[in-house]
Amino acid sequence: MKKSFLLFLVLLTALVPVRADEGMWLPLLISSRIADMRAKGCRLTAEDIYSVNQASLKDAVVRFGGGCTGEVVSPDGLLFTNHHCGYGQIQQHSTVEHDYLKDGFWAMSRAEELPNPGLTVSFLQSMEDVTERVLKGYKPSMTNGQRDSVVQANSRILTESINNPAKGIRSTVEGLYYANQYFLFVYKIYSDVRLVGAPPSSIGKFGGDTDNWMWPRHTGDFSIFRIYADKNNEPAEYSKDNVPYKPKRYFTISRKGVKEGDFTLVYGCPGTTKEYVTSDEVRYTGEVSDPEKIALRTMRLDIQKKYMSQDQAVRIQYSSKNANVSNAWKKWQGEAKGLARRKTVESKQEFEARFRKWAENNEYKGLLEEISALYEQRNPYFRAQEYYNETVSTIELLAFASRIYATLEQGRPVDALTEAFFKDYYQPIDEEAFVAMMGAFDKQLSADFKPAYHAQKLAQYGSLEAWRNDVFARSVFTDKAKVLKLTKADLPKLEADPAYEMYKAYNQWYRKDLQPVVSRLGQQISLANRRYMKAQMEFEPNKDFYPDANRTLRVSYGQVAGYKPSDAIYYSPVSTLQGIIEKDNPDIFDYNIPQTLRDIYAEGGHDDQPVCFLATNHTSGGNSGSPVLNADGQLIGINFDRVWEGTMSDLAFDPDFCRNISLDIRYLLFVVEKIGHANWLLDEMTFAD
């Protein structure tokens, strides 16, 4: 009796789903979350995570390049990030003789590490709430414009007293919670960052766009860099005299592995979220913007795919373009579906009804109506802008014409640009896309939201096809030899080039008729949202609000967990080498693994080699490359994606569907050792076990 009751209890705890954890918390304020984190298995203190007085985990995290995160993993400045984050650098060093994208790259000594001018990593030195200082001199009687001036002047005084370009110190003041609070972020930026290792793309990009945003996933999405400093460990431009950077802190690596329910912490720089906007914005995103952009991209992707499948050379030319188009395309599908599934518009409306009641007798009365009216005014212009971005400006010939024109105008040579363009240009794709994109632009927008030029040209040619044929027949920009001969003296002549003329007509309309309206109304929406954010915090005084993502450093915590994407399917959270072998197919580009990996597998004993895992951390674009840590702050993985069914987490987090995807650190070690034979790198890492 007693025994079966105990068993019942055990079963009960196993069945109660662990709630996933929404939130991207500011490291400085992590003390407000630490009790919850520890209740969920974390053994760290707030000071372990973020401290200005002593080295803490934050000192091993960097913002990598423009849009990713990275982590320091050795006392000699060794750095991990994603393969897709280092892709540009790996590509830059690749030539036909040394195709590092295809074959991978492994420095076998420090002397072989490759410099990357322009690439930087930024360490967060400190962050601080400076709201009072930034608003010094502000009076409630001031206009919004006057408030902005006060904020800008005070911020400049603050940052100028700290910035020190010679020492790589740069500070920024960021308005968080829709600029209800201001935080000062001080960064130290290192600019000698060398490429150390990268797996072949058939590992680092395994699954390609077929598996992108998907589970089960088997991508070895990592690359390895090293930070260099001058003799005093200070930031310096590349020099052969620079030495490996000595970090304040680097991550210890755990090889113990993960299992369902284990605590996970992602420490990185998520880009943009909008968790506190009204139902108006969610409805526009989920019901208008996403579906329309998806439809436009589907057309483009179909055209690209048709030609890519017919010709291997075209497939190579368009693989990177195709990846770019399809990345957001797939994300938006998950977002629109996810918002509809969890009825985000309805639940926001229900919240807004309660809010409205509360606001009846306070200063926020009418605020929601004001916001709705602003969106109503803005949306048609914003929609036209999105159409322009997804149609006219995706015609490659027009974009090329504008870039060449600008380059000539600046008196710079056009040969490199021209070579690069034609290397990856297949005119039949562009011609077919021209008709499809201009057709959609024509059909979906009303006359008031199209430039006069558009109707004029259509009337003149009678059809999209005739218009297209003339543009491609007469434009100089389809002819590489002719473009290479262009000089500044040709500029007046280019004004009449049909591709340049077309680019210019639409662009001027965009800049004159759309942009100013969208930006004016956008500013008003931001201001209204500032009040709405403040109001939400007053309405729910006991809720712990995290600020929307804005590329600043954040902590997300959760646990390793699978999910149920649809009826009768459950995805378990750990993938293995076995799955790579199941997918392996020499005839399918995305699934064609290197022969060495097949050979290693054939040796036996590697079936259970872990590759990727799922967890419930709240992440977004920009979290790529982020360290994934266990309860003791040891490195267990590298974040690189989310599952598509959960991408609405940028607007609304759903614990049942939102999962981040990480590379299991043990797969990185496996690849470095067995594929790269770069064991010298393992020697400088510290392992927990």
Ligand code: ARG
């Ligand atoms: N979905 C990931 C992100 O948003 C990976 C993108 C790169 N990979 C790709 N197959 N396109 O960045």
Ligand code: GLU
């Ligand atoms: N791959 C994304 C990035 O580059 C991360 C995926 C996401 O949006 O969560 O940041």
